[in-house]
Amino acid sequence: MRKATAAAVGVGEVPSGRFPQRSEIEAAVLACREAIRDAGLSPREIDVVMPTGALASRHFNVDLVFSRLCEELGMLRSAHMNVQVMAGGGSSSSMLAVAEGLVASGQARTVLCVHSDAVGSLPRQTGVDLFATTGVSEEWEAPYGHNMNAVGALIAARYMHETGTTDAEMAAVCVSMRKWAQLNPNAMFRQPLTVDEVLQSKMVATPMRAKHCNVLADGASAFVVAPSAEARAMTRTPVYVRGHASLVTHYSLSQDVDLAKLGFEVAGRQAYAQAGLGPEQIQIAELYDAYPVFPLIALDGLKLCRGRRAGEFVAAGETSPGGALPMTTNGGMLSQGHTGAGGGVAVLVEAFRQLMGKAGERQVSDLVNAVETASGGTWMDSHVTVLSREF
Amino acid sequence: MSRPLPKPTAWSRPYWEAAAQRRLVIQHCRGCQSLIMYPKRFCPVCLGDDLDWREAGGRGEVYTVTVQMAGPPSGFADRLPYVLAVVRLEEGVQLMTNLVGANAEQARCGDAVVVDFEDAGGVALPVFRLAEAAS
Numbered sequence: 001m002r003k004a005t006a007a008a009v010g011v012g013e014v015p016s017g018r019f020p021q022r023s024e025i026e027a028a029v030l031a032c033r034e035a036i037r038d039a040g041l042s043p044r045e046i047d048v049v050m051p052t053g054a055l056a057s058r059h060f061n062v063d064l065v066f067s068r069l070c071e072e073l074g075m076l077r078s079a080h081m082n083v084q085v086m087a088g089g090g091s092s093s094s095m096l097a098v099a100e101g102l103v104a105s106g107q108a109r110t111v112l113c114v115h116s117d118a119v120g121s122l123p124r125q126t127g128v129d130l131f132a133t134t135g136v137s138e139e140w141e142a143p144y145g146h147n148m149n150a151v152g153a154l155i156a157a158r159y160m161h162e163t164g165t166t167d168a169e170m171a172a173v174c175v176s177m178r179k180w181a182q183l184n185p186n187a188m189f190r191q192p193l194t195v196d197e198v199l200q201s202k203m204v205a206t207p208m209r210a211k212h213c214n215v216l217a218d219g220a221s222a223f224v225v226a227p228s229a230e231a232r233a234m235t236r237t238p239v240y241v242r243g244h245a246s247l248v249t250h251y252s253l254s255q256d257v258d259l260a261k262l263g264f265e266v267a268g269r270q271a272y273a274q275a276g277l278g279p280e281q282i283q284i285a286e287l288y289d290a291y292p293v294f295p296l297i298a299l300d301g302l303k304l305c306r307g308r309r310a311g312e313f314v315a316a317g318e319t320s321p322g323g324a325l326p327m328t329t330n331g332g333m334l335s336q337g338h339t340g341a342g343g344g345v346a347v348l349v350e351a352f353r354q355l356m357g358k359a360g361e362r363q364v365s366d367l368v369n370a371v372e373t374a375s376g377g378t379w380m381d382s383h384v385t386v387l388s389r390e391f
Numbered sequence: 392m393s394r395p396l397p398k399p400t401a402w403s404r405p406y407w408e409a410a411a412q413r414r415l416v417i418q419h420c421r422g423c424q425s426l427i428m429y430p431k432r433f434c435p436v437c438l439g440d441d442l443d444w445r446e447a448g449g450r451g452e453v454y455t456v457t458v459q460m461a462g463p464p465s466g467f468a469d470r471l472p473y474v475l476a477v478v479r480l481e482e483g484v485q486l487m488t489n490l491v492g493a494n495a496e497q498a499r500c501g502d503a504v505v506v507d508f509e510d511a512g513g514v515a516l517p518v519f520r521l522a523e524a525a526s
Binding site: 125128129132137138139140141142143144145146147149150153154155157158161202203204205206207208210213252253254255257259 | 392394395396397398399400403428429454455456457458459460461462463464465466467470473475476477485486487488489499500501511514516
């Protein structure tokens with residue numbers, strides 16, 4: 001067990017969806033302002049600005065690299081460093097881990113982590129083609145027609161083969177997420193969804209149907225990280241980082257030898273050990289999705305289903321509002337929308353928000369500990385973070 | 392936009408040249424005897440440069456598979472439906488491929504497959520057929 005050295009002290013977010021009139025920079029500064037205010041700080045108290053990568057616009061991404069946020073947010077000649085940390089969908093946990101190191105070493109007192117992108121406003125085929133090149137080998141995989149929905153499908157097919165998980169159980173993951181999204185004003189999809197509707201939607205890439213697949217969205221979210229020893233002086237609701245572990249399992253999807261597990265079991269064991277906590281002490285699981293198979297792999301790997309099979313656990317309603325283990329309570333990328341690298345940042349921000357008691361209508365009561373996961377590219381890495389209200 | 396085709400590197404060119412002769416080859420390290428997929432600049436196990444090529448038997452099994460029915464990347468719309476699969480060769484290495492031929496759309500994890508080659512605009516791509524359908 002290790003001592004928590006860092007805490008999240010503020011969060012910010014703008015609604016996800018299609019907002020062609022809202023630029024990436026506008027969404028970014030709005031999310032940052034909310035996070036800075038939530039932390040009880042002023043812009044000139046931010047030491048490090050840490051944007052992750054944006055995919056829709058090369059120019060905006062370069063602006064993020066070259067300190068535009070410091071200028072827009074009034075941090076010129078006060079911010080010490082602007083550095084991009086980009087790991088695709090794993091950027092959330094990766095930014096948190098890097099920020100944790102900076103505050104633990106004394107290099108920084110405050111780190112502002114932020115994501116903004118507008119992939120939802122891209123023409124549909126442009127979005128498909130963009131994501132068919134994020135972690136897909138140009139020489140070895142693209143020539144066969146590999147693409148992001150196929151990633152979710154290929155991993156789901158192997159997982160279902162090994163575990164006996166059914167189509168209806170896969171659909172139940174989407175339904176669980178939607179029930180939470182109905183309580184989230186920032187979610188893209190809030191209308192009710194049933195297992196039958198998922199199973200009757202158009203087949204895209206077997207066994208994934210249209211409503212098993214995420215939809216690209218515009219969005220932005222941000223959080224502020226500070227040393228754990230100082231966090232309580234900034235906010236009444238700090239969230240301590242108790243453990244984080246991760247494992248890179250592949251670049252090309254075809255080179256992973258265990259697609260039904262990825263790296264979540266290994267990373268989970270290490271993260272629990274760091275935290276000095278076990279699955280029985282976790283009250284909420286903010287698990288990265290994008291496709292329904294991934295929360296199931298994480299539930300299994302993190303031993304969160306009390307000895308039951310993850311698909312059966314979700315289909316029984318245990319992860320839905322009122323269930324034993326609330327899961328991905330912002331609605332995930334399946335319902336809040338897939339904002340690019342920010343899909344994971346939104347899930348992490350939701351974990352902070354729930355532990356801070358700031359989740360509004362979907363607030364889960366009596367929370368102490370949460371587990372969060374993330375993964376980038378074609379699920380190249382498996383991140384597990386254990387968060388707590390307790391130091 | 393047309394279908395993307397492989398652009399060989401100096402170290403992968405022998406793989407594609409063999410494919411053009413309807414041969415599947417696997418890079419091999421003479422230093423530590425590792426089989427290397429995909430081909431690399433040097434051996435990722437021992438970092439040595441002493442590499443050569445081994446003929447693959449061309450047989451393997453479906454590790455995982457999907458039938459792409461809709462929403463393909465540019466260059467693939469006229470190929471729908473097409474079958475994407477990860478094949479684990481008898482030699483132990485894995486590769487992304489398409490399953491083609493009889494019953495390819497019914498393929499399941501674990502099914503036996505044999506290699507074939509598809510001419511894709513001047514490049515021969517290794518693809519696979521279900522072994523039962525091929526025999």
